[in-house]
């Protein structure tokens with residue numbers, strides 16, 4: 001017997017035994033068609049992987065971190081300015097310099113947060129461009145938007161915890177913006193600020209970061225995955241308005257089971273994620289900026305983490321008050337939340353949604369430009385004409401490009417459709433059955449080749 005035959009047989013026997021004793025297939029997630037074995041179909045699972053690592057590394061950090069602004073007796077090795085540094089900063093310093101692999105742990109937690117937020121944006125924009133939010137996945141999208149807000153909240157509250165001067169300044173600017181939120185701001189302000197003292201604020205941020213927001217995130221994630229289970233994976237985007245967007249139970253039986261195939265497929269990617277994260281953290285460990293109240297510290301800028309830079313830069317524009325900036329943020333959040341009810345067309349292909357592709361592309365470019373701008377010149381005032389000169393050409397180029405490409409793609413699609421229909425029975429052959437009265441059944445092999 002060759003080695004590979006022996007190997008496969010042994011694995012199958014082990015799996016057969018585990019399956020027999022656990023009945024895993026029954027309680028595992030839904031089977032998926034073979035065409036989904038591409039990372040682009042599992043962007044959400046990457047985010048979930050990143051979240052899991054954040055929970056594990058966060059629990060380990062909790063063993064040493066002290067959420068207190070109370071002074072410690074020494075400056076924890078940074079004998080500059082006052083001799084007393086806050087306990088929160090000092091315990092972070094201790095984690096980095098005295099705990100075995102503490103620097104790696106803290107760096108992977110911080111970079112892991114960046115990775116989670118970045119992957120979430122990838123997941124979000126993939127869904128936006130491919131129209132996965134369309135029926136029947138409207139609620140999946142809305143719960144996803146809430147997940148995004150809570151994840152950003154995790155980043156905001158975690159930023160203050162090391163209690164560095166830079167994070168303290170940025171948190172204060174963020175709070176000025178947050179309490180101006182219409183309706184929610186005045187209600188949440190007392191909960192966020194506590195008794196108004198620095199300790200009150202740090203205590204609230206700590207409680208939100210390690211308990212309230214992770215609980216909310218866990219609950220929302222549960223709902224998100226339950227909805228995903230109910231609908232199955234979204235099919236590839238198409239120009240067919242009658243495309244059926246859900247598999248039947250019968251079809252599911254022909255698909256690849258979650259256990260062990262999809263689970264191991266994802267495990268491979270999860271291990272790669274962890275390897276890259278640890279590699280980057282080992283090569284470029286995070287360095288702790290100076291603590292709040294260090295009288296010797298000069299020139300500390302007020303700068304948030306990268307994912308809030310666009311909002312901070314917005315406030316640097318003359319004429320844009322904090323209230324206006326918060327208004328812009330609120331309108332954007334509401335737009336994304338209710339997107340499934342704003343984009344009502346039944347076609348999911350980007351070629352058929354020029355308006356929403358224009359809006360999405362413009363917003364994406366706006367976020368990137370403002371983030372870079374905020375990172376290069378944080379806190380530098382920008383006058384209105386400069387803003388208009390920078391942003392307006394981008395909007396104009398987008399509009400022209402989307403219009404030109406829309407017509408080109410539609411024309412080429414119509415040509416291919418006509419050619420195909422003249423030679424073959426039709427690109428969307430109708431079958432009986434399915435779980436919707438109208439529409440084309442979606443099968444494993446029947447991904448429309450024209451799309």
Ligand code: HEM
Pocket residue numbers: 041042043044045046047048051120123124127132133137140141142143144145147148151221224225228232233234
């Ligand atoms: C903490 C953040 C999030 C996590 C952990 C997460 C996780 C997941 C997972 C595991 C899936 C299953 C399919 C896949 O892996 O892609 C999924 C699907 C989905 N997510 Fe998320 N998600 C998050 C944020 C978001 C956001 C911000 C949105 C959009 C506003 C969103 C919208 C969706 C939709 C519409 C689906 C169904 C897509 C499909 O069937 O292909 N999610 N998400």
